[in-house]
Amino acid sequence: MTQYLIRRLLIAIPSLLGISVVLFTILALAPGDPFEELATNPAIPPDVRANLRASLGMDDPIHQRYLNWLFAMLRGEWGYSFVSRVNVDQLILQRLPTTIIVIGAAQLLALCVALPVGVYAATRPYSLFDKIANTLAFVGFSLPTFFTGLLLILLFSITLDWLPFVYRAQIDATGWRWWWEHIRQSIMPVLVLGLFQGAALVRFVRSAVLDVVRLDHVTTARAKGLPESTVTLKHVVRNAMIPVVTLVALQMPIVFGGAIVTEQIFRIPGIGSLLITAILANDTPVIMAVTFVFACLVILFNLIADVLYGWLDPRISYR
Amino acid sequence: MAGSIPASATASVTAAAVPRVGPWQEAWRRFRKHRLAVVSLVILSLLVLAVLVGPFAWRLPIDEIDFTARLEGPSWAHPMGTDDLGQDILARVLYGGRISLAVGFAAMMVAIFVGVLVGAVAGMAGGRIDAGLMWLTDLFLSLPQLPLLLLIIYLFRDALTQVVGPELGVFILIVIIIGGFNWMQVARLVRAQFFSLREKEFVEAARALGASRMRLVLRHILPNAMGPVIVAATIDIAAAIIAESTLSFLGLGFPPDVPTWGRLLFDAKDNLDFAPHWAIFPGAMIFLTVLSINFIGDGLRDAFDPRRVVAS
Numbered sequence: 001m002t003q004y005l006i007r008r009l010l011i012a013i014p015s016l017l018g019i020s021v022v023l024f025t026i027l028a029l030a031p032g033d034p035f036e037e038l039a040t041n042p043a044i045p046p047d048v049r050a051n052l053r054a055s056l057g058m059d060d061p062i063h064q065r066y067l068n069w070l071f072a073m074l075r076g077e078w079g080y081s082f083v084s085r086v087n088v089d090q091l092i093l094q095r096l097p098t099t100i101i102v103i104g105a106a107q108l109l110a111l112c113v114a115l116p117v118g119v120y121a122a123t124r125p126y127s128l129f130d131k132i133a134n135t136l137a138f139v140g141f142s143l144p145t146f147f148t149g150l151l152l153i154l155l156f157s158i159t160l161d162w163l164p165f166v167y168r169a170q171i172d173a174t175g176w177r178w179w180w181e182h183i184r185q186s187i188m189p190v191l192v193l194g195l196f197q198g199a200a201l202v203r204f205v206r207s208a209v210l211d212v213v214r215l216d217h218v219t220t221a222r223a224k225g226l227p228e229s230t231v232t233l234k235h236v237v238r239n240a241m242i243p244v245v246t247l248v249a250l251q252m253p254i255v256f257g258g259a260i261v262t263e264q265i266f267r268i269p270g271i272g273s274l275l276i277t278a279i280l281a282n283d284t285p286v287i288m289a290v291t292f293v294f295a296c297l298v299i300l301f302n303l304i305a306d307v308l309y310g311w312l313d314p315r316i317s318y319r
Numbered sequence: 320m321a322g323s324i325p326a327s328a329t330a331s332v333t334a335a336a337v338p339r340v341g342p343w344q345e346a347w348r349r350f351r352k353h354r355l356a357v358v359s360l361v362i363l364s365l366l367v368l369a370v371l372v373g374p375f376a377w378r379l380p381i382d383e384i385d386f387t388a389r390l391e392g393p394s395w396a397h398p399m400g401t402d403d404l405g406q407d408i409l410a411r412v413l414y415g416g417r418i419s420l421a422v423g424f425a426a427m428m429v430a431i432f433v434g435v436l437v438g439a440v441a442g443m444a445g446g447r448i449d450a451g452l453m454w455l456t457d458l459f460l461s462l463p464q465l466p467l468l469l470l471i472i473y474l475f476r477d478a479l480t481q482v483v484g485p486e487l488g489v490f491i492l493i494v495i496i497i498g499g500f501n502w503m504q505v506a507r508l509v510r511a512q513f514f515s516l517r518e519k520e521f522v523e524a525a526r527a528l529g530a531s532r533m534r535l536v537l538r539h540i541l542p543n544a545m546g547p548v549i550v551a552a553t554i555d556i557a558a559a560i561i562a563e564s565t566l567s568f569l570g571l572g573f574p575p576d577v578p579t580w581g582r583l584l585f586d587a588k589d590n591l592d593f594a595p596h597w598a599i600f601p602g603a604m605i606f607l608t609v610l611s612i613n614f615i616g617d618g619l620r621d622a623f624d625p626r627r628v629v630a631s
Contacts, residue, residue, distance in 0.1 A: 018458045026467070030474035135355070138617070142610035144561050146568045146581075147602035150588055154599075158592045250460060257465030261565055265588070275466060276569055279473045291470050294463035302461060 008306045012299050019295040020073070024066050027288065073292065079285030083278070088289045092271060096293070099270030102189055103259050107248075109194030110201055118205025119237055125210060133202060140199025145258045149192045149265040156188060163188055167268040189262045196258060197251065204247045208240040215239075242313050249305030252298050346546075346622040356618020359611035366608055370416035379407040381414045381578060393596055400596040402586065411578040412601055418579045419560055420608070422494055426559035429498025431552050434505025439536060441506070442513025453510070456503045464500045465565065471496050472571055485574050493572065497562045505551050512544035546623030553616035557609045564605050580605050 072078075078088040121130040157165040164185050171181045212218065213236055221235045222228075260272035267273065271290050278286035340348070351357055379397075384404045393400045399408040441452040472492060479488035516522060517540060525539050566572035567581025568588075575582070580601045587598035 014454075015458055015461055018454075019462060022458075022462065022467075023470075026471060026474065030478075138610060138613055142557070142613050143606055144564060144602075144609070146565060146584060147598075147606060150584065150591060150598050150602065154591055154595050158595075253461065253463050253465075256463050257565070260465050260469075261568065264569060275469065276571075279469055279571065282473075287470055287473065291463065291466040294466045295461075298461050298463055 004310060005307065008303055012303055015302075016296070016299055019299075020070055020292070021066070023288065023292060023295070024069055028062060028065070078289045081278075081283055081286050083281045083283045083286075088285050091274065091286065092289060092293055095269060095271045095274050098268060099259060099263070099272060102186065102193065102262070102268060102270065103255060105186065105190045106193035106197060106259075107255065109190055110197035111248075113195070113198035114201035114205050115237075118202045119209050119232065119240075121202070122206045122209035122213065122240075123232060123236075130206075134206075137199045137202040140195055140202075143196070145192050145196050145261045146265060148196065149188070149262060152188045152192060153265070165266060167266045185266075189266045189268060192265075193255070193258050193262050197255060200251065201244070201248070204244055205240070208243045209236060211243075212236050212240045238312060242309065245305050245308050245312065249302045252301045256294050256297065346619075350618045350622040353614075353618035353621050355614045356621075359614035359618070362607065363611040363615065366416070366604075366611070367420065370413055370420060373413040374410070374417075377410055377413060379410045381410045382406060382576070399600040400594070402594070402597055408583070408597060408600055411583060412580070412604055415577075415579040415583060415601065416604060416608075418490075418573065418577065419563060419581075419605070422490065422497070422563040422579075423556040423560035425490075425494040426497040426501065426563075427552050427555040429494060430501040430555050430559075431505055431548065432502075433498065434502035434551075435509050435541075435548065437502065438506040438509025439513060439541065442510040443517070443532070443536060449510070452506075456506050459500065460503045462500070465562075468496055468500065468562065468566060469569070469571055472566065486577060489573050489577075493563055493566065497559045500562075501555050501558055505548060505555070508547045508551055509544055512547065513540060516540045516543055550616055550619045550623060553612060553619055557612040557616070560605065560609055560612075 076089055078092075080086075081088055081091055084091060117133050121127075121133045124130055153165045156163045165188065167185050167189070171178055173181055218231060218235055221231045226235075256272070259270070260275060262268070263270045263272035264276055271293060275287065275290040277283075278290065384406060397407050397409065399412060401407060402411075437452055437456065441449040472489075475492060476489060479492050482488065483491065517535075522535060522539050525535055530539070563572060563579065564581030564584070567579045568585045570585050572581060573579050583601035584598055584605075587594065587601070591598060
C-alpha cells in the first residue's frame with residue numbers, strides 16, 4: 001500500500017512540474033514589465049535601472065528564471081500581496097478552509113443525489129423514472145451555476161426571505177446558534193454547486209451501472225438466489241463505481257470553476273473570490289499563487305481517486 | 320444499423336426493392352427518432368434565426384439611454400423590460416446572442432481543429448510521439464481551467480486590445496483560449512478511433528494500392544472517425560457558450576459596452592430585488608441554448624452510434 005502510494009506520488013510530480021511550466025510560460029510570455037513604472041520615471045538613471053534588473057535576476061536566461069521561481073514557490077516564498085499588505089500564503093491559508101468546506105459539502109450532496117438516482121434508473125432502464133431522471137439531469141447541467149445562483153437568491157432570499165444571500169465569515173453567536181447560522185448561509189451555495197455536479201454524475205452512474213448489469217457475474221449472483229438488493233449493492237454498484245471515481249476526479253477542474261462563480265455570487269470569502277478580487281485589483285502574486293493552489297488541489301484529488309481506485313478494484317495491484 | 324436488418328425472409332424480398340440508404344440518410348433517420356433532439360433542433364434554429372434576423376426586425380438601438388423608462392418590467396414597448404439606464408433588454412439580448420453564439424461556434428472550431436490534429440498524429444504515429452501527446456492531453460485535463468482562463472485574459476487583454484481593437488481583440492483571445500482548453504476529449508476520441516480504424520481491411524487495401532500516408536488519413540480514416548467527433552463538437556459549443564458567459568458574468572469577458580448574455584446577468588445581479596426580469600431573460604436564453612444543444616448532441620450520439628439499436 002505504501003509502495004503504491006509512493007509510486008502514485010512520483011507519477012504526480014511530472015504533472016505538477018508540467019503545470020508549473022505552463023503557469024510560468026504564461027507569465028513569461030505576458031506583455032508588460034514590472035519595471036514599467038521605473039522606466040518612465042526620469043529620476044532614475046538608466047544604469048541604476050539596469051543594475052536593479054540584474055540584481056533581481058530579470059536578465060537571466062529563461063530556464064534559470066524558471067528554476068529560481070520554482071524553488072521559491074517550493075520553499076513557500078509566495079510573495080507579498082500588493083493590495084492587502086499580507087504574505088500571500090497567509091492570505092490563502094485564511095481563505096482555503098471555507099472553499100474546501102463548500103466544495104466538499106457540494107460534492108457530498110452531488111454523490112448523495114447521483115448515486116441512488118443513477119443506480120435506480122439503471123436497474124429499470126427506459127422506465128418512466130429513468131426518462132424523468134434523464135430529462136432532469138439534462139436540465140440540471142444545462143443550467144449554468146451563475147444563473148441557478150441568481151434564481152435561488154430570487155426565490156429564497158428576495159421572494160420568500162428564508163435564507164441570507166450574503167455569506168458572513170464572522171458570526172457573533174455561540175453554540176447551536178452559530179452552527180445554525182452557518183448551515184443556513186451555506187445551503188444555497190452548496191445546492192447550486194451540488195445539484196449541477198449531481199446532474200452530470202447521474203448520467204455517468206447510470207451508464208456505468210448499465211454496463212455492469214449485463215455481465216455474467218451478476219447473472220451468477222442472481223442464480224445463486226441472492227436477494228436483488230444484495231446483487232445490486234454488492235455485485236453491481238461496487239464494480240460500477242470504478243469508472244465513476246475516475247470521472248469524479250476528472251470533473252474536479254470544473255467543480256473549482258463552479259466554486260469560483262458561486263463564491264462570487266454569494267460573496268463567500270474563499271480562494272475563488274480572492275482570485276477575482278486579485279484580478280480586478282491587478283494583484284499579480286495573489287493571482288499566481290491562487291492559480292497554483294487550484295492546480296495542486298486538482299492533482300491531490302486525482303491522487304485520492306487513484307487510491308480509491310485501488311481499493312475498489314483489487315485487480316489493480318498495490319505493488 | 321442493427322435496427323434496419325430485416326427480420327424475416329419475406330421482408331428481405333421487399334427490402335431489395337427499397338433504394339439504398341446512404342450513411343447520412345441513415346443517421347438522419349435515427350436522429351429523428353429522438354423526439355427531444357428534434358424539438359431542440361427546431362428551438363435552436365429559431366434562436367439562431369432570431370439572433371441573426373432579429374436586430375433588423377426589432378430596430379430599437381442597444382444603447383439608447385432613456386431615463387424615463389428605467390428598470391421597467393416587460394411591456395409591449397419593451398417585451399423584456401429595460402435596464403437601469405432605460406436601455407431595451409430585448410435589443411441587447413438579441414445583439415448579445417450573436418456574440419455568445421459566435422464565440423461558441425468559433426471556439427468549437429478551434430477545439431476540434433486542435434483535437435483532431437493531436438489525436439490523428441498520436442493515433443498514426445504511435446510509440447513515443449503518442450505517449451508524449453497523451454501526457455500533454457492528460458496534463459491539460461488536470462489544469463484548473465477557469466482560473467487559468469482568468470489569468471490569461473488578465474495578462475493578455477490589454478496587449479491584444481491595442482493591436483486589433485477592444486471588441487475583436489477580446490473575441491479572438493476568448494475564442495482561442497476557450498478552444499485551447501476544450502480539445503482534450505476530441506483528441507482522445509480521435510486517437511482511439513485511429514487505433515482501431517488503421518488496422519481495418521479497407522485501410523490495408525488502400526495502403527496496398529499505394530495510397531500515401533496523407534491520403535490514407537484524409538480520405539479513408541478521418542471520414543470514418545467523424546461520427547463521435549461531430550457529437551463532441553456539439554457538446555463543445557455548449558461548453559464554450561457557458562465558459563464565455565461565465566467570464567462575462569465575472570466581469571472579465573467582453574468590455575462593458577458589449578452586452579453578451581453573461582454580461583447582462585453581471586449587470587443585473589445587483590438589481591435582482593427590484594428588476595428580476597433583467598436577469599431572467601438573458602439567463603433563460605443561455606439555458607435554452609445550452610439545453611437544446613445538449614439534447615441535439617444526445618440525438619446525434621444515437622444517430623452515429625451503430626451499436627445502439629433504434630426502433631424503426
